[in-house]
Amino acid sequence: MQRTPSRGNRGTILGIRxxxxxxxxxxxxxxxxxxxxxxxRAARLLVKDELVEAYANSDRLIGWERHLRIFNEVDFQALxxxxxxxxxxxxxxxxxxxxVGTLVCIIWxxxxxxxxxxxxxxxLFATTGCALIIHIGFPLAPPRWFGDLxxxxxxxxxxxxIYDSETVANTANQIAAMPSLHVGWAVIGGxxxxxxxxxWLRWVALLHPAVMTITVVVTGNHWWLDAIVAIVxxxxxxxxxxxxxxxxxxxxxxxxxxxxxWTDRASxxxxxxxxx
Numbered sequence: 001m002q003r004t005p006s007r008g009n010r011g012t013i014l015g016i017r018x019x020x021x022x023x024x025x026x027x028x029x030x031x032x033x034x035x036x037x038x039x040x041r042a043a044r045l046l047v048k049d050e051l052v053e054a055y056a057n058s059d060r061l062i063g064w065e066r067h068l069r070i071f072n073e074v075d076f077q078a079l080x081x082x083x084x085x086x087x088x089x090x091x092x093x094x095x096x097x098x099x100v101g102t103l104v105c106i107i108w109x110x111x112x113x114x115x116x117x118x119x120x121x122x123x124l125f126a127t128t129g130c131a132l133i134i135h136i137g138f139p140l141a142p143p144r145w146f147g148d149l150x151x152x153x154x155x156x157x158x159x160x161x162i163y164d165s166e167t168v169a170n171t172a173n174q175i176a177a178m179p180s181l182h183v184g185w186a187v188i189g190g191x192x193x194x195x196x197x198x199x200w201l202r203w204v205a206l207l208h209p210a211v212m213t214i215t216v217v218v219t220g221n222h223w224w225l226d227a228i229v230a231i232v233x234x235x236x237x238x239x240x241x242x243x244x245x246x247x248x249x250x251x252x253x254x255x256x257x258x259x260x261x262w263t264d265r266a267s268x269x270x271x272x273x274x275x276x
Contacts, residue, residue, distance in 0.1 A: 098212075
């Protein structure tokens with residue numbers, strides 16, 4: 001005869017599961033994300049005044065792109081300059097989709113697909129850490145600072161003028177162009193949705209990194225190599241993280257087996273008491 005857990009025991013099991021996701025673990029994750037954000041901001045400010053080096057590095061990068069035959073950002077930007085709607089959309093996608101899109105993705109993964117959250121968070125943090133190291137060691141001026149080459153700062157000319165904001169000016173590092181975290185975080189977001197989702201529409205999420213890559217270039221905020229390096233970093237980090245994920249999954253399966261055994265014993269004990 002199949003036995004079902006009593007109401008009290010079911011409540012205990014649900015309580016354990018709730019605490020496992022929305023109790024102390026949630027507080028811990030919020031603390032980690034906030035600490036990561038502050039570290040991200042602080043690290044980016046370390047080299048915000050290294051303008052001479054940033055311009056010199058941009059000259060080097062332009063030379064590399066010419067050698068690779070991909071120095072065409074100014075021509076690519078020119079494709080939208082006669083289209084006010086395209087500029088309006090690109091500017092706002094660049095500004096809002098970066099942090100807001102990443103935050104929405106993190107919340108969605110944590111709440112709906114918690115089994116994937118740990119891996120996504122590790123890849124996000126490791127990618128950002130690698131990017132910050134490059135930002136510090138290789139400050140780089142963005143294309144929009146090279147008006148003599150034909151680039152236009154679409155945010156400054158058409159708005160929103162985010163760098164006129166005192167808050168943004170005091171926290172943003174405008175010479176942290178290499179690699180592009182806008183692209184890196186967008187790639188992680190698209191990958192996370194495809195990995196965690198089950199509906200065929202999840203593949204639409206891959207449009208996000210594609211659109212973001214186009215956006216950072218047409219707005220004059222990044223060079224092609226900034227996007228390419230970001231994609232390479234995300235790929236390398238995800239590969240290096242794979243063995244860690246396999247190890248953690250093995251541990252989780254072992255723990256789940258022990259938890260199932262405990263709940264079965266608790267259910268059997270409660271049933272025996274009810275029958276007695």
